[in-house]
Amino acid sequence: MSDGQETKAPWLPPRWFIRLAWSVHRGLYRVTGSRVGLWRPREHRWGTLRLTTTGRRTGQQRSVILAYFEDGPNLVGVAMNGWGEGAPAWWLNLRAHPDASADLVDGRRLVRGRVATDDERTRLWPRWREADKNFDAHAARRSSETTVVVLEPRSEGDSPTS
Structure with missing residues (x-):
């Protein structure tokens, strides 16, 4: 800051706790037969979906729950x-195999993932900030820019791209 004061980064739980929380969330989703773990976004609040991608090395289906x-x-x-360094595996998989599926509260959608264009990123980033007042501060922990990912709808007949 220009007045000489340091801004303190918002608190994040330890990495082991973040990973444990992800595991518990996925476990609840599985144990309840998909009845718990997904929710719709609301005004100024993100939702959660289950994204299934194709592994870039194994070719096997991989699923993750995302905001x-x-x-x-x-x-x-x-x-x-988890605001740590590096790209998450799901994003590396989606870059290698853009066709995926997204399970939402109201059903499954076939999607194709891509990076948001510069104009899209400029327009979409503030929506994340509205949902989390610490969003910019958490993103600043990373040495590289956080990628905004757009999942566009595709139909069953669309040919896969790679």
Whole structure:
């Protein structure tokens, strides 16, 4: 800050706790037969979806639960790794195999993932900030820019891209 004061980064739980929370969330989703663990976004609040991608090395299906909001027909997420360094595996998989599926509270959607364009990122980033007052401070912990990911709808007949 220009007045000589330091801004303190918002608190984050330890990495082991973040990973444990993810595991518990996925476990609840599985144990309850998909009845618990997903919710719709609301005004100034993100929702959660279950994204299934194709592994870039194994070719096997890999699933993760992500925060998202809707932007018209698109679903929008951020490729963060618990605010740690590096890209999350789901994003590396999606870059290698953009066709995926998203399970939402109201059913499954076939999607194709891509990086938000510069104009989209400029427009979409503030929506994340509205949902989390510490969003920019958490993103600043990373040495690289956090990728905004757009999941566009696709139909069953669309040919896969790679």
